[in-house]
Amino acid sequence: MKDKNAEAKKIVNELLVDIFNRILIIEAEYMKKQNVKLSMNEIHVLEAIEKVEESSMSNIANKLHITVGSLTTAINTLYQKKYVVRDRDSEDRRKVIIKLTDLSYEVLKKHDLFHEQMIDSIFKELNVGEDKVLIESLRNLSSFFNR
Amino acid sequence: MKDKNAEAKKIVNELLVDIFNRILIIEAEYMKKQNVKLSMNEIHVLEAIEKVEESSMSNIANKLHITVGSLTTAINTLYQKKYVVRDRDSEDRRKVIIKLTDLSYEVLKKHDLFHEQMIDSIFKELNVGEDKVLIESLRNLSSFFNR
């Protein structure tokens, strides 16, 4: 049986693939232009540390979907470059808590600005109430990944 | 000045980041479950070869936003595993044209199915005409990357 939305679906798929393929490259170029010396990978580590509830190694690695071992090497270089410090949790001394330095907050401010501009570009031609459709669609896509 | 859409924008940004962070992992799990032995990286190379107009090394690398040198190593292993063959362009013998084998088309069929299910999950609760809003939003985001 034919799908009446076939054409729209094809377009949405192509747009998503295109966006997905380009976002990292564009974001990296933008950050470089802002004089940020870190890779997108490193920036995403900082972002995860900022967003996660308790910034232990396990929690951060979990948020990033990488192993704790991989995170250790990432944190090692970020520590060397003075973007993070390591603290022991006083309650449970097995846990290492990662804290961001001011250097990191500068980077994250620039990163947030990029995302703001990106989101503004989506909203600029949206009419009242249309944001609901967009949010619902993205929620459906996100929950598709939960099964 | 306050932005009346501030809350909606925040939600859209979080959804996009979440989708972006998870899609590759979920897609990789799916392909593995379908008994595909290739990495997502390798699958995306096959996808680019299929989609590009003329599948020369330069065109493919361009589509993937990687250097031709990087592509050469990727094609080397895909050739070894019998997913592609190399042809010389008879018009211009500098060009190497990459062709997919049947093994690749099997993989791409499974990959397409994943994307179909993904897109269906977006459309399942969309009413008539609402797909226009979604397409317009994604188009705006995509063209934000063009500046």
Add this chain to the structure above:
DNA sequence: TTCAAATATTTTGAATTTCAAAATATATAT
């Protein structure tokens, strides 16, 4: 209390992916 099991992290060794620059081959234009 004490010690085995569980949990948190780091270390190690290897694979994959990537790049820039040099090398090679072919085509084009003067």
Add this chain to the structure above:
DNA sequence: ATATATATTTTGAAATTCAAAATATTTGAA
């Protein structure tokens, strides 16, 4: 003819990742 441009591969190095082993600390049961 030959210099220049274009297409690709090779080379050497860096970044990112993983799994498994090693280390440190906590927890729970005897």
